[in-house]
Amino acid sequence: MGAPARISTAVPVAAPRRPPPLRARSISHWLHANLFSNAHNTVLTLLCLVALVMAVPGIVRWAVLDAVWTSADGEACRTALGACWAVVGEKYRLILFGTFPYEERWRGWLVIALIIGLAVVSGFRRFWSWYLFLAWIAVLVVVLVLMLGGVFGLRRIGTNEWGGLPLTLLLFMGTVVGGFPLAIVLALGRRSRLPVIQALSIGLIEITRGVPLVAVLFIASVMFPLFLPGELTIDKLLRAQIGMIVFFAAYAAEVVRGGLQAIPRGQYDAADAIGLSYWQSTSRIVLPQALRVVIPALMNDIIRAFKNTTFVSIIGLFDVLGATKAALEDPRWIRFAPEAYLFVFALYFVFCLSMSKYSESVERDLRKGRNF
């Protein structure tokens, strides 16, 4: 017997590079792949179709065809079968500005424009640096001057008159601008080697996370003044703002801590080896990487902070939701609360959806390992 014949073979070639085969992209192909790929999916697709056919005409008739778009006193709405969008047209000033003095509304509009404008600018990653944070602080100051007045010939407007969208946006901005640095400090503090700092950070984080926001706001508005000497009073809005900042920071600190833990030890080694101090390596090496990783999770907290601004209405501040509720106390319009609330719903939805979509795009870039 000779040696067994060799089975293993490989074929050397010289094959040129070429593009991948095209995927079928026709509509019927898409329908088949996504809606009718098997019996189970086909049944589900048909059921959804039936549900849509049953629901959509009714909704369209109520919301569009039979709806009343304008009516100065709501009379036209009383006889109509559809929605009364006139309530939005009549009450939007109150919804958007609450009790803010009518003739000073331009200041409110300017505040809204400044905050939204800077938020949009912040979305461009090429502007991301510590300077952007300074810009937020600068805008915060400008916004406060605009709202409060009393300088530059602006009429003074007390915080008890603030309301509506400027108040909502200001509370939101104050929460994030104030809470974000506090979150970073708490996260670093929790990892500190100094026991006192570590204990303080853990204590603040855990206590705050252990109580509901409503309780924090009640403590800030009702109990906190009891502990202060009588002559010292802190504005109710400011107290609520501080409560919201601490609440936001406690949650965000845990998110940031997750990012800090994702930094490999080698990064600290390299920073130490080239002679960077703790603060240099923290601000230039550790935090820029840790924060990038946690942006999606942080956006989650930021969106929640936006929605949490509605809680201030329970301590008597008129944010958008509170102002809407107040506007609907008008007996002529009280019946049309659903339409007004749908408008507010849409307003919140647009803000939250754009933040969430933005977060998705950041996440996509992170996944591709792109640098920004």
Place this chain on the structure above:
Amino acid sequence: MPEGNGADRTGADGIVELRVVNKWFDDFHVLRDINLTVGRGEKVVICGPSGSGKSTLIRCINRLEEHQEGRIVVDGTELTGDVRAIEQVRRRVGMVFQQFNLFPHLSVMENLTLGPVLAARTAQSAAQSRARELLERVRIADQAHKYPGQLSGGQQQRVAIARALMMRPRVMLFDEPTSALDPEMINEVLDVMIQLVEEGMTMIVVTHEMGFARRVADLMVFMDDGEIVEAAPPEEFFTRPSNERTRAFLSQILTH
């Protein structure tokens, strides 16, 4: 021996001096009575099985790890808890890591200039021209604007060497600089290291590249289980090691 003279200066003995250094990780005795002197301009190669303490040893030399007993003196400065002394030593000692440890969010240029600009307060423009000069030397001048993730492992490690050289260190530490590289990239890194050897840099290298070690080392050190088991010039070390453990280790890594 400079012992007992009370001063930090250890005279002309060596630029790096370790005297009876001991270190523990919790209860584990990871460095045991380490005595090592590295002469100015000399090359010391440390080898040994994994877990033998060789990485920990060189990480003690720039205080990435703290030793608990004994003295470590680098270029006349003793490493104690004193932060100023640690900063001074770190400015004079460059380090290259197994995993490169480049800063992924910074460009190659920023990786190089960050240390000098922040830690040594060098002007940005001076740091950049120094960086360009070094990138030229490690033959990746054209990659200065790229990010580490866009480079091959060999290129990243050459950037890391350039980064370590930015502050004109008097000693270079290499912690298994080629262990994480694909085989075809090992030589490009070793070539840069040989260039440094020829320029007379003081080098302490932990490596398993025995060909490189035999070629450049003034002293071969074999560590096992936290101890220096054998120390000899390469010729003697590779041909007639005196210790049984050294022979066993060499026979394991030199076959195939």
